[in-house]
Amino acid sequence: MHFVTQLPLRAAFAATSALLSLALCGAAQSTKPAAEAQKYIGPGSCAATSCHGSVKPVADSRILQTEYTTWILKDKHSRAFQVLTGEVGERMARILKLGTKAEESPKCLACHALYATPEQRGRAFEISEGVSCENCHGPASAWLGSHTTRDWPHEKSVAQGMHDTRNVIHRTEKCLECHLGTNPQSAAKPTNKFVDHEMIAAGHPDLYFELDSFSAVMPRHWKAPRESAPGKPAEDPSWVGVRDWSVGQAVQLRAAMERLTWRAKKDTWPEYSELSCIACHHSLVPAQDSWRQEHGYAGRRPGDPAWNASRYLVFRVMARQVDSASAQELEKQLSAVAGEMSKLNPDRNAVSAAASSAAPIAQQFAERLLTMSYEPATALRTMQGITQEPETIALGDERTAEQAAMALDSLYIAYSKQGSPANANEVRAAINALFQQLENPSVYNADQFASGLKRIRDLLH
Ligand code: HEC
Ligand code: HEC
Ligand code: HEC
Numbered sequence: 001m002h003f004v005t006q007l008p009l010r011a012a013f014a015a016t017s018a019l020l021s022l023a024l025c026g027a028a029q030s031t032k033p034a035a036e037a038q039k040y041i042g043p044g045s046c047a048a049t050s051c052h053g054s055v056k057p058v059a060d061s062r063i064l065q066t067e068y069t070t071w072i073l074k075d076k077h078s079r080a081f082q083v084l085t086g087e088v089g090e091r092m093a094r095i096l097k098l099g100t101k102a103e104e105s106p107k108c109l110a111c112h113a114l115y116a117t118p119e120q121r122g123r124a125f126e127i128s129e130g131v132s133c134e135n136c137h138g139p140a141s142a143w144l145g146s147h148t149t150r151d152w153p154h155e156k157s158v159a160q161g162m163h164d165t166r167n168v169i170h171r172t173e174k175c176l177e178c179h180l181g182t183n184p185q186s187a188a189k190p191t192n193k194f195v196d197h198e199m200i201a202a203g204h205p206d207l208y209f210e211l212d213s214f215s216a217v218m219p220r221h222w223k224a225p226r227e228s229a230p231g232k233p234a235e236d237p238s239w240v241g242v243r244d245w246s247v248g249q250a251v252q253l254r255a256a257m258e259r260l261t262w263r264a265k266k267d268t269w270p271e272y273s274e275l276s277c278i279a280c281h282h283s284l285v286p287a288q289d290s291w292r293q294e295h296g297y298a299g300r301r302p303g304d305p306a307w308n309a310s311r312y313l314v315f316r317v318m319a320r321q322v323d324s325a326s327a328q329e330l331e332k333q334l335s336a337v338a339g340e341m342s343k344l345n346p347d348r349n350a351v352s353a354a355a356s357s358a359a360p361i362a363q364q365f366a367e368r369l370l371t372m373s374y375e376p377a378t379a380l381r382t383m384q385g386i387t388q389e390p391e392t393i394a395l396g397d398e399r400t401a402e403q404a405a406m407a408l409d410s411l412y413i414a415y416s417k418q419g420s421p422a423n424a425n426e427v428r429a430a431i432n433a434l435f436q437q438l439e440n441p442s443v444y445n446a447d448q449f450a451s452g453l454k455r456i457r458d459l460l461h
C-alpha cells in the first residue's frame with residue numbers, strides 16, 4: 001500500500017453547494033416500511049447534494065454531508081470493481097482458470113462490489129459502482145427514509161439493518177470481512193470472501209490491515225473525533241487514534257485466530273498465506289551474509305517456514321500494559337499456535353484448539369480497550385514497548401515490521417499532537433525511514449530494521 005495515495009480525479013463532479021436541509025433529503029426518497037426485508041438500494045440513493053453529495057462540509061451539521069463526494073473522488077473503494085476489469089484482474093482470472101471474467105466471478109465480486117442476489121436488491125443499481133455505502137453501512141431500504149429525520153437515533157437505524165460502524169469493534173469486523181476474509185465453509189453464500197495463496201500466486205496482493213492507518217488512507221469521510229450527539233459526549237481528540245489502533249489490533253487478532261481455526265479444517269493445509277511470506281520468498285545471498293542463518297531459527301527447525309505472527313507481536317506490547325494476567329494467558333495460546341504453525345506439518349487439531357482458545361481472550365481485550373480511558377502516556381509507553389524489543393519485532397518477519405511501523409506512525413501522530421515534542425521532526429523522519437525499509441519485501445533485513453527501531457527508542461522520551 002502506498003501511504004500517499006493519489007487517485008486520478010474522476011469526471012468532474014457536478015454539484016452545487018448544499019442549500020437544502022437534511023430533512024428535505026428524506027422526503028425526496030421513497031420510504032419503505034421497516035417490517036419489509038432489508039434490501040440494498042445502491043449508492044445513487046445517497047448521492048443527492050442535500051444528502052451526502054455536498055461538495056463542501058455543511059456548517060453546523062454533525063454529519064459532513066460530503067461522504068458521497070469523498071468516496072467517489074478519493075476513496076479507492078469506488079474503484080474496486082474497475083480493478084477487476086483491468087489487466088491484473090483479467091490475468092488473475094486466466095491464471096486461476098475461473099472460466100469467467102473476473103468482473104463476473106462471485107469469487108472476486110464478493111469483496112470488490114456490492115454483490116447482492118436479485119432478491120436482496122431493493123432497486124436497480126450498477127454492480128460497477130464498486131465497494132459502496134451499503135457494503136459498510138448495511139442494506140438501507142428499511143432506514144433510508146427515517147434516518148434523515150431530525151433527532152432520529154442511530155440505534156433505531158441499527159435495529160433496521162444499519163451496521164453499527166460507530167462501535168469500533170463492529171467497524172473493524174466490517175473492514176476485516178474483506179481485508180482478512182470470512183469463512184469459506186459457507187461456500188454457497190455470495191458473502192463468502194477469502195484470498196488464499198493460490199490467488200496470491202496468481203497476482204492478488206496479500207491482505208494486511210491496521211484500522212487507524214487504513215482509515216486515514218481511505219480517507220475518513222466522518223468527523224474524528226466524534227462531536228457530541230444527544231446523550232453522547234464528544235470523543236476526546238487526544239486518544240481517538242490510539243483507541244482505533246489498539247481496538248483494531250485486538251479485533252484483528254481475534255479474526256485472525258478464527259480464520260486460522262477454519263483454515264485448519266480445509267483441504268489445503270498448511271495454507272501458505274498464514275505463514276511468513278518472506279520465509280519462502282527471499283533473495284538468497286552467500287552464507288556469511290545471511291542475517292537469517294546468523295540469528296538461527298528460534299523455536300523451529302532450521303529451514304521450516306515460520307508462522308506469520310504480525311497480528312500478535314506488536315499488539316502484545318499493548319496487551320501487557322492493559323492486563324498482565326490476561327496477556328500471559330494470551331501469550332500461552334499464541335506460543336502454542338506459533339510453535340505448531342512453524343513446523344513443516346502443523347497438527348490441525350493442536351492449531352485450531354490453541355487458536356480457538358486465543359480468540360475469546362483477544363475479544364475481551366477489544367472490549368476493554370474500547371471503553372478504557374487513554375492518556376498521552378499510554379501512547380508513549382506503547383511506543384517505548386515496541387522499540388524496546390527491536391529484535392523480537394524485526395525477526396518476527398517483514399509483516400510484523402510493517403505493523404510496527406504503522407503502529408508507531410499512528411501512536412506518534414496522537415502523541416505529538418499533545419505535547420509537541422521538540423524533536424518531533426527527527427522522530428517523524430525516523431518513522432518514515434522504517435517505511436522505506438519495507439518497500440521491497442524480499443530484500444527485507446531484520447538487523448537494519450532493528451537498528452531503525454533502536455533509533456526511535458533513543459529519540460522517545
Ligand atoms: C477477501 C476479499 C477479496 C476477494 C475475495 C478478492 N479481493 Fe481483490 N482485493 C481485496 C482487497 C482488500 C484489496 C486491497 C488490498 C490492499 O491494498 O491492502 C484487493 C486488491 C485487488 C487488486 C489490486 C488493486 C490495485 O489497486 O492494485 C486486484 C487486481 C484484485 N484485488 C483482483 C481480485 C480478483 C481478480 C479477485 C477474484 C479472483 C479478487 N480480487 C478477490 C479483497 C479481495
Ligand atoms: C469502506 C467502508 C465504508 C464505505 C464504503 C462508506 N462508509 Fe460511511 N463510514 C464508514 C465508517 C467506518 C464510518 C465511521 C463510523 C461511524 O461514524 O459510523 C463512516 C461514517 C459515515 C457517516 C457519519 C456517521 C456518523 O454518525 O457520524 C456517514 C453519514 C457516512 N459514513 C455515509 C456514507 C455514504 C453516504 C457512503 C457512500 C457514498 C459511505 N458512507 C461509504 C465506512 C464506510
Ligand atoms: C466489501 C469489501 C470491503 C470492505 C467492507 C472494506 N474494504 Fe477496503 N478495500 C476493499 C477492496 C476490494 C479494496 C481494493 C480497491 C482498489 O484497489 O481499487 C480496498 C482498498 C482499501 C484501501 C486502499 C488500500 C491501498 O492499497 O491503497 C484502504 C485504505 C481500505 N480499503 C480501508 C478500509 C477500511 C478502513 C474499511 C473499514 C472501515 C474497509 N476498507 C472495508 C474491500 C473492502
Ligand code: HEC
Pocket residue numbers: 197200201202203206272273274275276277278279280281305
Ligand atoms: C511455504 C512456502 C511459501 C510461503 C510461506 C509463501 N509462498 Fe508464495 N509461493 C511458494 C511457492 C512454492 C510458489 C510457486 C513458485 C513457482 O512455481 O515458481 C509461490 C508462488 C508465489 C507467487 C507467484 C510467483 C512469483 O514469484 O511471483 C507469489 C506472488 C507469492 N507466492 C506470494 C506469497 C505471499 C505474499 C506469501 C505470504 C502471504 C507467500 N507467497 C507465502 C511458496 C510459499
